[in-house]
Amino acid sequence: MSPPRQIFIAIVGTGGVGKCFLDQLHAIAPRFSQSQTAPTYLSLILLARSSKVLHSPDYRSLSLTTWEKDLAASNTPALNPTQIADYLGAAPSKVILVDNTSNQDIADAYPLFLKKGISVVTPNKKAFSSSYALWQAIYGAAGNGSGSGGFVFHESSVGAGLPVISTLKELVETGDEVTKIEGVFSGTMSFLFNSFMPVGGGGGAFSAEVKKAKELGYTEPDPRDDLNGLDVARKLTILARLSGLPVESPTSFPVQSLIPKELESVSSGDEFLEKLPQFDGEMDKLKEEAAKEGKVVRFVGSIDVASKSVKVGLEKFDLSHPIAGLKGSDNIINFYTKRYGSNPLIIQGAGAGGDVTAMGVSGDLIKVLRLLR
Amino acid sequence: MSPPRQIFIAIVGTGGVGKCFLDQLHAIAPRFSQSQTAPTYLSLILLARSSKVLHSPDYRSLSLTTWEKDLAASNTPALNPTQIADYLGAAPSKVILVDNTSNQDIADAYPLFLKKGISVVTPNKKAFSSSYALWQAIYGAAGNGSGSGGFVFHESSVGAGLPVISTLKELVETGDEVTKIEGVFSGTMSFLFNSFMPVGGGGGAFSAEVKKAKELGYTEPDPRDDLNGLDVARKLTILARLSGLPVESPTSFPVQSLIPKELESVSSGDEFLEKLPQFDGEMDKLKEEAAKEGKVVRFVGSIDVASKSVKVGLEKFDLSHPIAGLKGSDNIINFYTKRYGSNPLIIQGAGAGGDVTAMGVSGDLIKVLRLLR
Numbered sequence: 233m234s235p236p237r238q239i240f241i242a243i244v245g246t247g248g249v250g251k252c253f254l255d256q257l258h259a260i261a262p263r264f265s266q267s268q269t270a271p272t273y274l275s276l277i278l279l280a281r282s283s284k285v286l287h288s289p290d291y292r293s294l295s296l297t298t299w300e301k302d303l304a305a306s307n308t309p310a311l312n313p314t315q316i317a318d319y320l321g322a323a324p325s326k327v328i329l330v331d332n333t334s335n336q337d338i339a340d341a342y343p344l345f346l347k348k349g350i351s352v353v354t355p356n357k358k359a360f361s362s363s364y365a366l367w368q369a370i371y372g373a374a375g376n377g378s379g380s381g382g383f384v385f386h387e388s389s390v391g392a393g394l395p396v397i398s399t400l401k402e403l404v405e406t407g408d409e410v411t412k413i414e415g416v417f418s419g420t421m422s423f424l425f426n427s428f429m430p431v432g433g434g435g436g437a438f439s440a441e442v443k444k445a446k447e448l449g450y451t452e453p454d455p456r457d458d459l460n461g462l463d464v465a466r467k468l469t470i471l472a473r474l475s476g477l478p479v480e481s482p483t484s485f486p487v488q489s490l491i492p493k494e495l496e497s498v499s500s501g502d503e504f505l506e507k508l509p510q511f512d513g514e515m516d517k518l519k520e521e522a523a524k525e526g527k528v529v530r531f532v533g534s535i536d537v538a539s540k541s542v543k544v545g546l547e548k549f550d551l552s553h554p555i556a557g558l559k560g561s562d563n564i565i566n567f568y569t570k571r572y573g574s575n576p577l578i579i580q581g582a583g584a585g586g587d588v589t590a591m592g593v594s595g596d597l598i599k600v601l602r603l604l605r
Numbered sequence: 606m607s608p609p610r611q612i613f614i615a616i617v618g619t620g621g622v623g624k625c626f627l628d629q630l631h632a633i634a635p636r637f638s639q640s641q642t643a644p645t646y647l648s649l650i651l652l653a654r655s656s657k658v659l660h661s662p663d664y665r666s667l668s669l670t671t672w673e674k675d676l677a678a679s680n681t682p683a684l685n686p687t688q689i690a691d692y693l694g695a696a697p698s699k700v701i702l703v704d705n706t707s708n709q710d711i712a713d714a715y716p717l718f719l720k721k722g723i724s725v726v727t728p729n730k731k732a733f734s735s736s737y738a739l740w741q742a743i744y745g746a747a748g749n750g751s752g753s754g755g756f757v758f759h760e761s762s763v764g765a766g767l768p769v770i771s772t773l774k775e776l777v778e779t780g781d782e783v784t785k786i787e788g789v790f791s792g793t794m795s796f797l798f799n800s801f802m803p804v805g806g807g808g809g810a811f812s813a814e815v816k817k818a819k820e821l822g823y824t825e826p827d828p829r830d831d832l833n834g835l836d837v838a839r840k841l842t843i844l845a846r847l848s849g850l851p852v853e854s855p856t857s858f859p860v861q862s863l864i865p866k867e868l869e870s871v872s873s874g875d876e877f878l879e880k881l882p883q884f885d886g887e888m889d890k891l892k893e894e895a896a897k898e899g900k901v902v903r904f905v906g907s908i909d910v911a912s913k914s915v916k917v918g919l920e921k922f923d924l925s926h927p928i929a930g931l932k933g934s935d936n937i938i939n940f941y942t943k944r945y946g947s948n949p950l951i952i953q954g955a956g957a958g959g960d961v962t963a964m965g966v967s968g969d970l971i972k973v974l975r976l977l978r
Contacts, residue, residue, distance in 0.1 A: 234753070256779060256780055259780045260778075260779065260780060268751055269748070269751060269752060269753045270753075375642070376975075378641055378642060379642060380607070380642045380643075393779075393944075394950065395768050395771065395772050395775070395952075398768065398771070399768050402768070402964075402968040402971075403964075405633075405968070405971055406629060406633065406766075406964045406967040406968050406971070407629055407632045407633060407967070408964060431925075552804075552930065554927075554930070554953075557925065557927070557930065559948055560947075560948055562948050567954075571766075571955075571960045571961050571964060572954055572955050572961065573955065574933075575932055575933055575935050575954060575955060576954060577767065577953070577954035577955075578951065578952070578953040578954055579768075579951070579952060579953075580927075580950070580951040580952075580953070581940075581945055581948060581949060581950035581951055582944075582945050582946065582948060582950075587944045588944050588945065591775075591776075591779045591781060591944060594779040594780070595775045595778070595779050598775075598778055598779070602749075602976060603975060603976070605978050
């Protein structure tokens with residue numbers, strides 16, 4: 233039996249994913265504290281949202297049941313990433329920072345946190361898909377990279393809780409040769425094209441499907457933030473880098489935007505949705521072309537490792553292809569490797585949503601708890 | 606930078622998986638020894654097959670390049686599991702035992718190894734699918750169970766290198782509620798039924814497909830060892846136990862055998878294959894029935910967690926179901942959970958073969974290397 237140990241948790245971001253994560257942490261924590269052989273006490277010592285923060289100078293434990301009320305009652309204005317790093321770096325126990333934001337500023341500070349021995353778990357795509365220099369700084373500092381700092385895990389930065397990043401890492405680490413990765417990486421794009429051109433035929437006008445997706449909560453407040461392809465490009469950047477390609481940024485390879493040129497600069501998402509029907513003809517043409525070939529159109533990302541080519545955009549698929557048969561807003565990721573031969577290793581399922589995204593973060597937290605000594 | 610450390614590796618079994626694993630270990634070891642921040646020297650100190658063993662009293666390192674010749678030249682007769690445990694238990698560094706056999710005797714000794722602080726990584730299904738008492742003894746002793754001994758990992762005991770066990774463990778550990786697991790868990794059965802009744806129509810007589818599968822190396826030497834369903838039942842036993850069901854053994858729930866009663870006791874696999882065509886009528890009838898309903902027949906295993914029901918056998922599936930569309934000898938595993946809702950989390954790909962099975966073992970070895978302190 234090992235002596236009991238104390239691990240501090242700091243959480244930034246209390247939106248959809250943040251709330252679900254706090255629920256999961258509340259459920260997981262007792263299991264670790266009650267372990268017969270190696271009890272671990274998880275204490276929440278900092279909780280921050282964009283405007284304010286909850287923490288105490290003496291690292292007192294915050295409540296996992298009344299946090300929402302307590303944070304609302306806090307008068308302490310937000311700390312910047314450097315202030316947070318100073319506070320956590322001086323803590324008397326090991327610290328795991330859970331970043332449930334999609335904020336670039338905090339992402340930029342990951343190397344600082346890691347060097348201070350603070351571990352980071354996060355679904356924040358921006359940390360791993362912005363400049364290649366930031367990627368190198370993060371993995372150069374991390375204890376599970378080439379550094380000696382805290383650990384960093386970001387399973388939910390691609391495909392939410394689906395085991396995408398852990399699988400790719402294991403393929404690479406065990407010496408397999410990944411030749412190609414191809415898939416549908418956006419729940420929004422999945423829903424849009426599964427509705428616009430289902431395998432069995434049918435589907436409405438493209439603009440109508442975008443409107444429906446927005447009403448169902450599948451898009452960002454301004455749907456152009458999904459249709460520009462950048463979200464998929466960020467995920468591809470992460471997987472390409474993990475495959476060994478030094479991709480400079482998510483804009484350094486071809487990304488097809490589904491926003492008509494004429495609507496790029498209209499002032500609001502609502503105006504965009506209003507004018508989008510004028511461009512349905514183009515999408516209908518694509519759909520007809522594909523149908524003539526016995527195929528469907530899908531919005532996919534692909535990485536060809538040998539030719540170092542990464543791209544994001546519309547492709548046609550045979551009706552029997554696993555990518556064509558996707559349902560709802562599911563993601564699908566096909567790993568083609570030397571060992572797996574002609575049939576890829578496939579991971580499929582919900583790739584968005586608070587609970588499954590938080591699950592990937594919780595899983596990463598548990599990994600770090602096992603690795604911390 | 607951590608000080609360099611030495612980890613000893615012992616390997617039992619040098620058959621198809623064993624050979625592939627030795628190749629992978631040879632490729633992986635230099636990366637660990639050359640780590641800038643935490644160099645780990647992996648030394649092979651014992652190599653055993655059923656008839657003989659290679660090891661030295663002073664734990665000298667064996668060669669990863671000439672092991673085959675060296676083992677062939679060894680005159681030391683095989684050690685029994687207790688002798689191996691004594692030898693490894695007295696080693697001056699931490700030891701990881703890699704069991705690449707499907708031997709019950711060595712599986713029975715896992716609790717002994719683990720209690721001595723020896724970690725175990727293995728594709729050996731028998732260790733985790735025999736009596737529930739053995740399961741409890743293994744996880745009761747292991748450092749990643751409720752004990753304080755060595756670590757145990759067995760990803761390749763289900764679906765070879767596919768991330769099936771790690772995914773199920775993470776679903777459970779992060780607090781998701783697994784409601785149902787359903788899939789095709791045998792490469793042989795997958796190949797047989799994808800050929801016997803492909804989605805597009807066609808396929809030969811069942812006995813002819815069994816013969817073809819045997820010729821292509823997809824079956825055991827005696828195909829009845831696949832057709833009895835026990836291999837699938839063992840995998841289901843493992844997944845059910847990981848889901849929290851205390852399944853007593855792989856024969857404690859309904860398992861449909863595809864061996865006609867009359868052929869159960871014929872003396873050889875060859876005689877079985879010769880007489881199997883007499884029973885093609887039954888399988889043809891099943892096929893016709895399914896076709897009339899617009900479905901296909903597949904050999905699947907399923908676990909209904911709420912009703913604690915586990916079963917293995919033939920089921921009919923709609924043509925659009927992911928299980929129907931499987932290709933070649935691929936496995937597919939569908940996890941239905943509370944968080945994932947109506948669309949399951951799906952893992953699919955090759956679930957048999959030396960290289961992908963060894964990959965799961967190598968991945969587990971790397972996990973243990975990270976956990977060992």
